[in-house]
Amino acid sequence: MNQLAARVKKITPSITLDIAAKAKQMKMQGIDVCSLSSGEPDFDTPQHIKNSAVLALQKGKTKYGPVSGELALKEAIVNKLKKDNKLDYTPDNIIVTNGGKHSLFSLMLALIESGDEVIIPAPYWLSYPEMVRLAQGTPVIVETQAETNYKITPKQLLKAITLKTKLFILNSPSNPTGAVYTYQEIKELAQIIVDNDIWVVSDEIYEKILYSKAEHTSIGAVGEDIFKKTIISNGFSKSYAMTGWRLGYLAGPNDLIKTVSTIQSHSTSNVCTFAQYGAIAALEEEESSKCVQEMLNAFTDRRNSILERIAAIPKISCPIPMGAFYVFIDISQISKSSIQFSDDLLEKYQVAVIPGQVFGNDNCIRISYATDLMSIEKGMNRIEEFIDTLK
Secondary structure: OOOOOHHHHHOOOOHHHHHHHHHHHHHHOOOOOEEOOOOOOOOOOOHHHHHHHHHHHHOOOOOOOOOOOOHHHHHHHHHHHHHHHOOOOOHHHEEEEOOHHHHHHHHHHHHOOOOOEEEEEEOOOOHHHHHHHHOOOEEEEEEOOHHHOOOOOHHHHHHHOOOOEEEEEEEOOOOOOOOOOOHHHHHHHHHHHHHOOOEEEEEOOOOOOEOOOOOOOOHHHOOHHHHOOEEEEEEOOOOOOOHHHOOEEEEOOHHHHHHHHHHHHOOOOOOOHHHHHHHHHHHHOOHHHHHHHHHHHHHHHHHHHHHHHHHOOOOOEOOOOOEOOEEEEEOOOOOOOHHHHHHHHHHHHOEEOEEHHHHOOOOEEEEEOOOOHHHHHHHHHHHHHHHHHHO
């Protein structure tokens, strides 16, 4: 078709989903594929969360609900943000969305217009720039270095700000690098945001997946002035193994949330009603903490295992991830193209990884350890064999 909207010509499909789909197709053909590509915990949703959704179904929670979310869930989110993040909101400051991705997409439509610039540190989650482009904004990519654990510095942020800057995207813990900003780093970035009167959206979807005593700091909690310029995006997919439930939320100033709600009213309406009762259980029932800790213990073992294997392979390296469940491996000494490397690895050695090019860094690949230790061991054995052929 030659009549498609011009804006869609500026964006590309999600390569992470494409690679995951290709790996699944190969598995269906009987090929023994090790998938280290997907950012999806391999655990089932905890039973008490599923039970709450089933009970909601049995009670007839199958009708349209409020566009911005069930009041009981919004109250649970308010309590969570107060307890965990030291952020003081009311239910009017919250909208429940169809996943964390949807919260960010709707935010871009509500806040960004033609000519607005959005600062995005690279490596970045691959959907950030595409969302900005769909909203007619301009992504301003700031390259970070392995030496700073791929974290943007205050000096870099300040240099990137112009009169057109509207928003800065902060992701900690980070996908794809696993970087976690310290309290002091967050505080210094916050000061620049306040001084230059721009917005910040803090994507905190991985906040509960932390290692080695790393602590998550929500940028809105470091001062009253930055709180007024902060928007929080979060969800249930990663911490509670609820990827297929499509439950996220946005927290921010009342006028902004009203606008996002208006957009949602004309796009998706309310989020699946009975699923929201599962989210309430995730936030309120004591059993959730135990389940999160069990998953974190497993992720910790997997992280340790994969870091040991990487350290033993010459000419590749990665910063130690302090959060999330990814390693961002530098392959620049053995390959000039992360896409070529990833394609050959999947075709010849049946291991699925994500090329760093889609995250804004063609020198690296992303490996997810959100899978079992046996698959990690098998996948790393194959990766080592493949790299041996490239020397």
